[in-house]
Amino acid sequence: MPFVRRYKDLSTNLGGLYTDIVRELQQEKDLEIVKETNGVINDVGFRSVTAIRATVPRAVTGTLREVSVTVAGEPDDWILELHTGAWFGNMVLPGAGGFLIAGPVGIAAAAGTTTLLAVTYGRKLKNRIKELVKKHSGKKYTEEKVETFIS
Amino acid sequence: MPTVKRYKDLNTDLEAVYHDIKYELQTGKELNVVKEQDGTVNGVPFKSIFAVRESVPKALTGTLREVTVTITGVADDWLLEVHTGAWFNNMITPATGGLIVAGPLGGLAASGTAAVYAVKFERDLKNRIKEIVKKRSKNPYTEDKVETF
Numbered sequence: 001m002p003f004v005r006r007y008k009d010l011s012t013n014l015g016g017l018y019t020d021i022v023r024e025l026q027q028e029k030d031l032e033i034v035k036e037t038n039g040v041i042n043d044v045g046f047r048s049v050t051a052i053r054a055t056v057p058r059a060v061t062g063t064l065r066e067v068s069v070t071v072a073g074e075p076d077d078w079i080l081e082l083h084t085g086a087w088f089g090n091m092v093l094p095g096a097g098g099f100l101i102a103g104p105v106g107i108a109a110a111a112g113t114t115t116l117l118a119v120t121y122g123r124k125l126k127n128r129i130k131e132l133v134k135k136h137s138g139k140k141y142t143e144e145k146v147e148t149f150i151s
Numbered sequence: 152m153p154t155v156k157r158y159k160d161l162n163t164d165l166e167a168v169y170h171d172i173k174y175e176l177q178t179g180k181e182l183n184v185v186k187e188q189d190g191t192v193n194g195v196p197f198k199s200i201f202a203v204r205e206s207v208p209k210a211l212t213g214t215l216r217e218v219t220v221t222i223t224g225v226a227d228d229w230l231l232e233v234h235t236g237a238w239f240n241n242m243i244t245p246a247t248g249g250l251i252v253a254g255p256l257g258g259l260a261a262s263g264t265a266a267v268y269a270v271k272f273e274r275d276l277k278n279r280i281k282e283i284v285k286k287r288s289k290n291p292y293t294e295d296k297v298e299t300f
Binding site: 058 | 183189190192203209216217219221236
């Protein structure tokens with residue numbers, strides 16, 4: 001599920017923020033940036049980067065498949081969207097012993113301990129982006145300037 | 152939310168299904184296939200294809216951003232996953248007058264009529280894949296051989 005945040009009254013350097021986010025994705029060895037989109041939509045600045053897993057995963061279920069980060073708006077009113085996708089994420093059911101996996105990929109979970117899981121990576125990236133927003137904002141970052149949309 | 156289906160006892164030519172799906176993605180005028188993965192995961196054949204929107208969209212909210220299709224398994228027991236991603240989909244709230252979009256993107260929804268919407272694309276692709284699975288399976292396709300997650 002994508003994670004969307006609206007930031008207001010922060011005077012954020014969106015170009016600088018976006019560049020640092022791209023750098024974060026480039027530093028992750030399992031990811032490959034496949035698309036960057038940069039333009040204006042109805043006079044609103046828009047930048048989007050998509051990175052996908054570079055190789056066939058060792059395990060399938062829950063492994064990070066793609067990441068997409070989009071920044072749109074103006075320094076004092078902008079939106080960030082972070083999407084992380086996982087292969088067969090909805091076939092992972094929590095059980096007493098770990099995971100219960102249906103279907104022919106069931107055995108793949110056992111090897112998953114060393115893989116880059118989408119849920120872990122998404123959490124890590126969100127925290128890193130928060131640091132970057134603070135770094136690139138001309139005004140003080142406070143929680144009331146941030147609104148989160150999750151559906 | 153991705154759609155996952157498990158197909159059993161269909162004796163499906165998975166290679167052919169994959170190539171037909173790839174053709175579908177290649178013929179979508181707004182899409183560009185950027186990555187294909189082909190291998191085995193713990194001895195199970197695995198194929199995945201990834202396509203992204205080629206250009207800056209005219210409208211943002213709900214517009215198709217990426218598509219991933221993955222096939223894994225063997226002819227008589229395999230899984231298909233279809234994921235479509237859309238920009239800012241969770242900021243669209245249905246209202247009596249149409250759509251309410253929060254934030255600085257508010258004005259973007261109005262121009263969205265010509266956009267390729269993820270929800271429509273996924274529906275069309277799923278229907279097309281169903282036809283492809285029927286075509287590429289040697290055993291008769293019946294609903295009880297298909298489980299949706």
